[in-house]
Amino acid sequence: MAFLITRIGLVFTAMLLCLNLLVPNAKAQRQGQTDRDWLVAQRETNQDVYSPTYVDEPPPPLNEPLPSERLRQDTQRLSPDFRVSALQPDFTGDLWIGSWLGLSRINPNTGKVLARIRLPNYTVGALAQDRVGRIWVGTYEGLLRVDPRSNEVTTQNFTLPSNRVLSMLIDRRGYLWVGSDRGLALISPDQGLLMTTVQKLPGVSANALTLDKEGQLWVGTLNGIVRVDTASALPRGRIEGIPGTVVQTLTLGTDGMLWAGTPNSLLVINPETFQVIRSVTPLRGRNVTSIRFAQDRSVWVGTDNGLLKLKPDSGEVLGQIANLPSDSILSLSPDTGNKLWVGTSEGLAWVSLTSGRVRPHFAFIREPSPQ
Template sequence: MAKVFRYARALMGAALLGLGGWGLALGEIGPQAAIAQTPEPEAVDYPPEAPPPGVEPLPPERRRMEQPQTGDYRISALLRAFNGNLWIGSWEGVARIDPNTGRTIARISLPNTIIGAIAQDKVGRIWVGTYEGLMRVDPRTNEITAQNFFLPSNRILSLQLDQRGYLWVGTDRGIALISPDQGLLMTTLRKLPGVSANALSLDRDGQLWVGTLEGLVQVNSASGFAMKRIAEVPGTTVQTLALGPRGSLWAGTPEGLLEIDSRNGRILRSVTQLRGRNVKSIAFDRVGSIWVGTDGGLLRVNPYNGAIVGEVSNLPSREILSISPDTGNKVWVGTREGLAWISTSQDIGRARPLAAFSREADSSMME
């Protein structure tokens, strides 16, 4: 009982001495007992709004987050995460924003800032392919938790999660399969026909399709062996791939947009109105329209008849590198000169650049 009394008295004394901001490491309390005091690190609080007049400005890290990029503005990858946030991969690094407001949530510090692709695994971790390797980022802490450099090449161009949850990595010298939990290399296909894995997509049966410098290759996602090759592709090089709502595969080449039967590898059609256009990115929205990014602008296409139903103006650049539809009730567009968004409820033919990620600053408010 005496020990308990002395223990309580010690705690009361610490409080009276103003030690509430210190951590107390207490041993057995006795006549000669001592209290070891270890200061806790100060928590950095980032207020969501600007500070009132006369108050110290936001901490340096928050100011850095809100400042626009300086240098290369091309937006090479966009990813809508499970929680609705938009991840942005550029040639200046990786950032995460709230697509409803355009507010920058975080900028991720990486060893290499040139981003080729972004993906999210089944438990929510973010995988970032750079021109110097693959990294796994914990979105809760924004820290790198794994990295793998033992790939066919460290220049990563594409990423695709398969139906089992494994991650396929496309490089400029073949493809590899990664275990997301350990970040370990499981298998590689170095002698890929067409060499460079520019784009990856799954078909409706879960098999992997690879867009290469010389057409398309279908890969068995279980064994990692090449199953089928389509070499006679108009435009030769496949730059982007997407699975359509009817199960067909869509491919963008320097000569246009193709629809392919993924069951037999037969080219069903070349979209007439896009022949001769350099197609660099494609994405389907929830109503089934195809958003097609070319080196001459962004188009909305009816997949049933191939008609162009809309063309978007006021983009930071006419060269479209990435597209994320249905994200914050907007279509987000990555161009060579920055990021922009398009309202899906009004003025759908006009884009608005986002100042923090675009060379052309736009002070207009998000709607």
């Protein structure tokens, strides 16, 4: 009997504990409901406080595309660039075409493409041929040497002041001068070795190179023209304050004068006195990008707005060539395969020296869009 009373007592105690736990929860629920009712009442009476307001303007544009669009932009293929930046005839009579799509070799008489050379970098800035016929290729990623017998790259990875090659020239000793946007380098083509550099070049960038009658090197820079002694590789004189300042192209005339093209003029310079003799009148205010003398002693002048043929002694315009792939002229090779070959910003063309007929080379121009 005592055991039964004890069990009943324990059960009753447990029931009391449960009631004590439930009562606070019920109170909390009633309190929560009271709080929610109060908030609703406050919102109904204070709509201006709890109702959001919006400025009547569109959202600002995004500064960057969404990740998916960025990925598409990074992986999509760029359209081809048909700039023909360098032309180099070789000893066999073939013509080498340096462009922003690579290096090619053609027969200039027929226009037939003889080879397309695979290059580590496709952007060609300059071409030169050494004494034994090897083709040196200056790209925007460094210097290469191509064997014309196999049409293969045989030497590369030279240590230059800058890998962005802008100009090249073989001097009378057979050495190769390489101009970059950070100075000059002198290379032995036979050994394939870098001999010296001229990194503190006045005017910094070696945009254009030519030799005078004495065999000395003249360099067109961002600030005039510098004469460099080929034996010591030291600057020995400078022409400053010329119209246009930047010298983009440089060549030696048949009379021994230097012809320099700037963004607003064509200048004739005496290399002995370092004086500008004259500014060619028809080219004043025009951006001169390429100059080459022909066998008939006339001079071809390429600009960013057309190609002209001049009489060198007077500057008289003998003719202007139309119907080229582009009026922006980048490179010239006269008297090659009885033609004048013209590299433009939109491809390659040739001009007949007998009839004056102009024809594009369809292997090096953009295909016309279908109508």
